[in-house]
Amino acid sequence: MKFGFDIDDTLIDLRAHAFLLYNRKLGKKVSFETFQAIQRVEIHEPFGLTDEEGSAMWNSALEEIYFTDCPSFDGALKTLQTLAEQGHDIYYITSRPKQYCAQTKAWMEAQGFPITDGHFFCGMQDAEKVAIIKELALDIYVDDKPAVLETLHDVTTKVILKNQSYNQHVNLPRLYDWQEFQTMLTK
Incomplete structure (x- = not known):
């Protein structure tokens, strides 16, 4: 997947x-x-x-x-490592500013996130993120930002909203805890 x-x-x-x-x-x-x-x-x-x-x-x-020492959410790193070990393709799609793309990729790798060449997209506005998600024909996409996820209603990609205080008004499948991610895949 x-x-x-x-x-x-x-x-x-x-x-x-x-x-x-x-x-x-x-x-x-x-x-x-x-x-x-x-x-x-x-x-x-x-x-x-x-x-x-x-x-x-x-x-x-x-x-x-x-x-610096920004932590990953509990279970996020292990979840992505497990997906990579199972042979799944993992793509990172972030709107971090372009000038921080190389440093962000290196920082993520240093934290242990599995990154494959050509699977790291950075420095995009929301519309560009949506275009990449559609172009890649992802099976599953997880984001915290409603503006991105709500524009993906016309694709087969299953979207999952990472729960945050600022996205409570959105009615999408919601990830509260990374330990439950594998269970969400079977729903």
Whole structure:
């Protein structure tokens, strides 16, 4: 089978990692419960930052957010390693900025994610992600972003939404825990 995966907030817990960095950088102690209640992708509001200030903070800390000790979601790495061992094709499709593509691929490999040459797509807008997913004719695609998944209703690709606080309004098959991924494949 051909599996496709977004990276940020699908395989790795990027927003939570960034939230902890924001607490440290801003000298705050905003609770993790507050983080879990945020209804949008952006995480700056609980810190009292405007959208402009939040965007500036995110952009100034991108390398630290992307390439330090951001953890993968529990079970995500093992799930992908198992799929690779079983002979499945694994594709990564991320909208991370183009200038970080090579470094992102190297970082993912260093974490142990199985990456095959030609199976790593990076630096795309949502429409480009959708086009790649369709072109690859993936059997399964997992992402956290409704804007991508909701545009895939006219393909045979089974889409799975990685559960996040900001995508609760979407009615798609939902992955809460990577330990249940194999079970979802048989449904």
